[in-house]
Amino acid sequence: MSIRVLCFSDLHRDQEAAKRLVGLADQADLVLGAGDFANRHEGLADTLDVLQSITKPTVLVPGNGETVEELRDATVEWQAAIVLHGEGCEIELHGSSVPVWGVGGGIPVTPFGDWSYDFDEEQATEMLAGCPEGAILITHSPALDTVDHDSAGKIRGSQSIRETILAKKPRFAVCGHIHSDWERQVTLGSTPVLNAGPRGVFVDVPE
Template identity: 90%
Template structure:
């Protein structure tokens, strides 16, 4: 058996993208949103007010453009959604329990300044430590040298996320953050990693 997952990231207030995701969600068992719904903490409701009509189980992490608390407040009325940041949950699908672990924010610290919701590698290591083996991992930032190449070709990902994937062997990992690698998928160890992007990507993952 497989689970069909709708993955997306980096909406940045794009309402048309949010409407398309609502339509795509009908084809999915699980929805994963890998952060950056807002722009510099503004306009969080622009997309979340649309997305909250999704009734499939949904797991979200904050990007570097919104905090975990801001995201939780903005999704308070979205009954099927849960926000994770340095924590996990269990999703019941097809009579089985799927562990999901989430860590948001920019990792490592971005060059964008004080507004960016960022964490250093040591903080990220702590937030990733509890991830169960074989879970689904959702982060805003990508693992180092995977789907993290910026427009100049420089790698921008996180060593701590890379280390966690190699150690915990998640069955699937989804991220965003680096726009130039949207919709690109690679494998690290045995784990497929997707940089989702705002259009939404449907992926089949083994239960």
């Protein structure tokens, strides 16, 4: 049996995209939002006020455009949502418990400046260390040399996320952050890796 997962990322205050995701969520068992709901810490409520009508279990991580504290404050009324950053949770689906681990922010540190919510590879390694084997992994940033090619073709992903996927073999990994690779999916080791993007992508994940 599989879990039908709706994945998205990088809404960047796009309310029309958020409304579309609310409609799609009815078809999902689990919803994963891989960060960047705001633009440079502004307008977080623009999309989250729309998204909070989703009642399916939802797991979110912050992007580099909002902090984990800002995201938690903005989702305090959204009962179906859990915000993760360097931690995990268990989602009850189809009578079984599915482990999910989440790490947000820009990894490695971006060139965007002080406003960007970023972490270096050493910090990321610590935040990823507790990820259980076979979990669903949700990060804002992609693993190095997967779905992380910028518009010039340069790879921008994270070595620590890549190493975690190869070591912990998550059943599925979703990210965002690199806009030019939105909706692209590859396999790293045995793990499907998706850069979701704002339109919403359904993935069937083994239980």
